[in-house]
Amino acid sequence: MSTYKPKNFKILKIIEETPNIKTFTLKPLDETKFNFHTGQFIELTVYGIGEAPFTPSSSPYETETIDLTIMRVGRMTEVLHSMKEGDIVGVRGPYGKGYPVEEFKNKEVLIIGGGVGLAPLRSLILTLIERISEFKKIILCYGARTPQDVVYKYIFPKWKKIKGLEILRSVDRCQVDEWDETIGVVTCLLDKINVDVKNTVAIVCGPPIMMKFTTLKLVEKKFKPQQIYLSMERNMSCGLGKCGHCQIGSYFICKDGPVFSWEQLKDIPEPFE
Amino acid sequence: MKIHINYKEFIDKLKEMFDKGDWISCSNSHFFKLQSINDFDKVELTTIRPTEPIKIFLFQYRSNIIENIKKNKTLFLLGVKNCDLQAIKVLDKMFISEYIDENYKNLRESIIIFSSDCPKPNQTCFCAILNSKPYIDNESYSTDINISFIDEKNLILESFSEKGEEILKNYFSNFAQPTKTDFEKRDSIRDFALKKILEFNNEFLKEEKKEKYYKTLKNTYELDNVWQKESEKCVQCGGCNFICPSCYCFLIREYSKSYNEKNRDRVWDVCHFTGYSRVAGGANPRKYKYQRFRNRYQCKFVYRYENFNFYACTGCGRCIEVCPAKIDIRKVIRNLLLAKGEEILV
Ligand SMILES: Cc1cc2nc3c(=O)[nH]c(=O)nc-3n(C[C@H](O)[C@H](O)[C@H](O)COP(=O)(O)OP(=O)(O)OC[C@H]3O[C@@H](n4cnc5c(N)ncnc54)[C@H](O)[C@@H]3O)c2cc1C
Ligand code: SF4
Ligand code: SF4
Ligand code: FES
Numbered sequence: 001m002s003t004y005k006p007k008n009f010k011i012l013k014i015i016e017e018t019p020n021i022k023t024f025t026l027k028p029l030d031e032t033k034f035n036f037h038t039g040q041f042i043e044l045t046v047y048g049i050g051e052a053p054f055t056p057s058s059s060p061y062e063t064e065t066i067d068l069t070i071m072r073v074g075r076m077t078e079v080l081h082s083m084k085e086g087d088i089v090g091v092r093g094p095y096g097k098g099y100p101v102e103e104f105k106n107k108e109v110l111i112i113g114g115g116v117g118l119a120p121l122r123s124l125i126l127t128l129i130e131r132i133s134e135f136k137k138i139i140l141c142y143g144a145r146t147p148q149d150v151v152y153k154y155i156f157p158k159w160k161k162i163k164g165l166e167i168l169r170s171v172d173r174c175q176v177d178e179w180d181e182t183i184g185v186v187t188c189l190l191d192k193i194n195v196d197v198k199n200t201v202a203i204v205c206g207p208p209i210m211m212k213f214t215t216l217k218l219v220e221k222k223f224k225p226q227q228i229y230l231s232m233e234r235n236m237s238c239g240l241g242k243c244g245h246c247q248i249g250s251y252f253i254c255k256d257g258p259v260f261s262w263e264q265l266k267d268i269p270e271p272f273e
Numbered sequence: 274m275k276i277h278i279n280y281k282e283f284i285d286k287l288k289e290m291f292d293k294g295d296w297i298s299c300s301n302s303h304f305f306k307l308q309s310i311n312d313f314d315k316v317e318l319t320t321i322r323p324t325e326p327i328k329i330f331l332f333q334y335r336s337n338i339i340e341n342i343k344k345n346k347t348l349f350l351l352g353v354k355n356c357d358l359q360a361i362k363v364l365d366k367m368f369i370s371e372y373i374d375e376n377y378k379n380l381r382e383s384i385i386i387f388s389s390d391c392p393k394p395n396q397t398c399f400c401a402i403l404n405s406k407p408y409i410d411n412e413s414y415s416t417d418i419n420i421s422f423i424d425e426k427n428l429i430l431e432s433f434s435e436k437g438e439e440i441l442k443n444y445f446s447n448f449a450q451p452t453k454t455d456f457e458k459r460d461s462i463r464d465f466a467l468k469k470i471l472e473f474n475n476e477f478l479k480e481e482k483k484e485k486y487y488k489t490l491k492n493t494y495e496l497d498n499v500w501q502k503e504s505e506k507c508v509q510c511g512g513c514n515f516i517c518p519s520c521y522c523f524l525i526r527e528y529s530k531s532y533n534e535k536n537r538d539r540v541w542d543v544c545h546f547t548g549y550s551r552v553a554g555g556a557n558p559r560k561y562k563y564q565r566f567r568n569r570y571q572c573k574f575v576y577r578y579e580n581f582n583f584y585a586c587t588g589c590g591r592c593i594e595v596c597p598a599k600i601d602i603r604k605v606i607r608n609l610l611l612a613k614g615e616e617i618l619v
Contacts, residue, residue: 003374004338004525004539008532047529051537052553073553088532208556235552237525240372243542244522245549247572248558250579255371269494270558 003240006045006090012065014085017151021116022081023057023069026091033063034091038127039098039120039231039259043239044068045090046083050076053236055258056094057119059126066091069119069151095239096258099124099203099229108136108195112214114143114186114206118151120231121205125159132164139166139193143186143210146171147179168192186210187217197222205231208272215262228262232271274441275431277451283420283428284313286444287351294347294385297330299323299354304330318352318389318420321398322589326518327357331364331380334515338525338539342376345383353388353416355409356400356587360518362414363577363585367521385436388416392462394470397590399603401470402478404583408463409433423451423458477603478610486584486606489613490574497563499612503605504566506598511543513569513592513600519585522549544568570605 013025028034036042038060045051058067072081083089101124109128113121121140128138140159144150150169160167168189170182182189186206202223204214211230218228234246234253241255249268251257265271278286287296288310296307301320304327307313330348368377390408391398400407409419409431417437421429429451432438451459471479478486493500514520524542529535542549545565551557559565577585586602593601 002339002341002376003372004537005535045527045529047532047535048527050527051525077553090529090532090535233552234558235550237523237542240374242367242372242374242521243524244544244572245524245542247568247576250576270564272558 004092004238006043006051006092008088009066009091011083011085011087011089014083017069017153018149020072020081021069021149021151022072023067023151024080024089025058025065025067026089027065028091029088034066035063036060036066036094037098038101038123040094040096041120041239041254041258042066042068042091042093042095043236044080045092046076046079047088047090049079051090051237052076053095053239053254053258055120055123055231057122059123059130061127061130069116069122071116093239096254097256099127099259101127104128104201105134106136106199108200109138110141110193110195110200110202111138112141112186112190112202112204112206114210114214115145115149116151117206117210117231118142119205121203122152122155124203125165129162129165132162135164136196136199137164137166139168139195141168141170141186141189141193143170143172143189143206145173147174166193185213187213190214190217190221197227201227201229203229203231208233212272219262225263225266226261230260230262230265231258232260232265233258274438275429275451276441276445276448277427277429277455278445278448279427280422281426282448283430284316287316288313290349290440290444294349294383296349296351299350299352304350316351319392319422320352321391321393321395322354322357322518322591324516324591324594326516326520326591327353327360328364328518328521330384331361331377332368332521332523332539335538335540336376337536338376339535339537342379344379348380348384349387350384351387351389352420353386354391355388355405355407355413356391356398356589357518358386358388358409358414358416359400359405359587360589362583363519363581363587364521365415366577366581385440386416387418387420388413389420390422390459390463390466392422392466394466394473395590396473397593398470398588399474399478399590400588401467402474402483403586403588405587406463407466407470421459422462423455427455429455429459474603477601477607483584485610485615486574487578489610489615490571490606493567493609493613496609496612499609500563500567503600503608504563507545507562507566507600508598509545509547509562509565510597511545512595512597514543514545515541516591516595518589518591519573519587544572570602574606 008029009026015023041055056066057069237243241252246253298316368374522542550559573585
């Protein structure tokens with residue numbers, strides 16, 4: 001089969017997360033299992049419209065279905081958001097290298113997400129939860145623009161009960177009485193946490209501007225470049241390290257990433273925009 | 274295997290092979306398909322590479338990527354120059370290492386190359402100050418048989434692969450081995466061509482500076498103003514990308530009628546275009562023209578050099594000929610080296 005030919009998946013379920021973000025649960029039409037490593041991405045096709053990269057937000061331990069959490073931002077995602085349960089889409093992949101979970105063992109894992117950037121991080125958190133005793137502790141700092149923009153609202157009550165998983169959330173702005181957690185950009189949560197920097201890894205995913213300021217803040221807090229992991233976004237087409245689009249320095253984000261350590265990127269000019 | 278043969282006999286032998294596959298011959302503008310046996314009489318072996326980029330045989334401008342290209346009949350490429358072998362080296366690295374692109378692979382495997390030395394280089398040729406020489410030797414990449422003229426009427430044929438060896442055995446085994454004098458004649462023609470190229474490029478770059486291109490182009494971010502100046506006249510037409518034999522970027526266009534009638538194309542793409550790097554929401558890591566212009570140079574002289582340890586520019590000079598703004602890649606590099614305080618013209 002051609003490398004570029006997608007397999008058909010059926011949309012089983014759609015959850016409306018926020019006014020412009022939906023989570024789609026997909027299942028292969030031929031009922032085969034779908035295996036991926038957390039942090040890897042897939043190429044999703046809306047037939048006749050276009051194809052774009054997304055990172056599954058579900059646990060890799062779930063192999064019957066995959067979840068994709070997708071923000072409506074342009075041509076293809078617009079059409080996708082108008083699709084219904086039962087509709088057929090195309091998937092190829094998984095591609096790239098995911099999170100190096102084994103390297104997080106016996107460490108404090110600090111996860112920082114912004115907006116729809118929580119999608120891949122949810123997959124990571126679900127992976128870590130499965131084997132939570134292997135990590136010193138897990139801290140999630142999540143920021144959204146407003147309380148309406150918070151994704152996975154239904155999951156947080158469950159997660160907050162898990163021992164070894166600490167959760168801090170912030171919104172940039174809100175109405176009076178609408179939010180009883182932190183108000184401010186996500187980086188201000190980093191002043192509230194207590195980690196042993198030497199034995200911590202930080203994993204960041206969010207919009208470019210958030211990734212930039214979070215990285216700067218972590219560096220200021222004495223995180224070493226090799227302790228910081230970033231999920232990078234670039235224009236992509238092939239997903240296979242051939243079409244050139246996602247090039248960042250001598251790396252191809254699709255093939256060598258999308259997860260990179262800051263050590264790999266710090267000398268590349270303008271890594272965020 | 275090496276043999277001495279005269280040109281007429283050589284062409285007659287090729288005629289015997291006509292129905293073994295499709296035959297493409299080079300001219301200085303196009304690659305031509307030979308329509309009949311008589312077309313072998315029009316073959317030109319001593320022109321520089323065609324203007325058309327050799328990648329059209331491996332990775333067409335627009336191609337369907339849903340259907341696998343079947344192993345088609347053999348495609349004989351006649352008169353391929355060393356710079357274009359170097360281009361195939363880059364394309365092979367991109368398309369058939371790590372993930373395999375089956376369509377590329379199938380086309381690649383159907384090709385048999387009769388390369389030839391390049392005795393009459395152009396003013397725009399600069400292969401010899403980068404990776405390769407204007408002739409084919411053991412350092413050249415992947416040819417099957419090479420043809421070297423040693424005078425007006427006589428050639429040396431040399432095989433470089435098993436397929437090439439087999440062809441020489443099957444069709445040319447009655448011919449004599451080249452003599453010492455033949456090789457001396459060949460060497461002097463080769464030396465002449467090499468000297469010509471170095472002479473043409475004297476004002477730009479010198480061969481012994483070649484590893485400096487990487488170092489200089491890698492860290493030129495403090496030279497934003499030089500990049501801005503060099504790219505000032507660029508109209509972002511993408512001509513240099515399209516014509517470049519080692520530019521491999523492409524875009525996938527989705528045209529499926531439905532999920533059971535899949536259809537998608539791969540088309541050549543251009544890193545000079547703003548849409549190339551634009552991401553959803555409109556952000557663009559290479560917003561300004563000079564950043565996109567710089568990317569094309571860094572892709573070839575820095576990034577692919579770091580990946581493969583050779584330059585992804587072949588020195589074929591096609592982009593120099595095609596540019597409506599008369600931008601010359603050699604001058605751009607020279608000006609960067611100068612701005613970095615490198616001595617160029619010593
Ligand atoms: C590794 C990775 C993981 C990602 N994970 C997620 C995720 O989990 N959730 C999420 O919401 N987002 C994710 N994204 C971002 C997501 O890929 C983009 O939001 C998506 O590409 C938007 O597509 P669009 O067509 O709706 O947007 P547009 O802005 O319309 O297009 C985006 C890009 O597609 C190209 N394009 C647009 N129109 C055309 C056309 N007509 N022909 C050809 N090309 C066109 C353009 O080059 C443009 O830069 C991820 C991105 C990457 C790289
Ligand atoms: S950049 Fe110009 S000289 Fe170099 S390979 Fe491409 S077309 Fe030829
Ligand atoms: S051919 Fe010349 S004008 Fe056109 S994009 Fe290339 S450098 Fe710019
Ligand atoms: S998406 Fe094509 S090279 Fe990465």
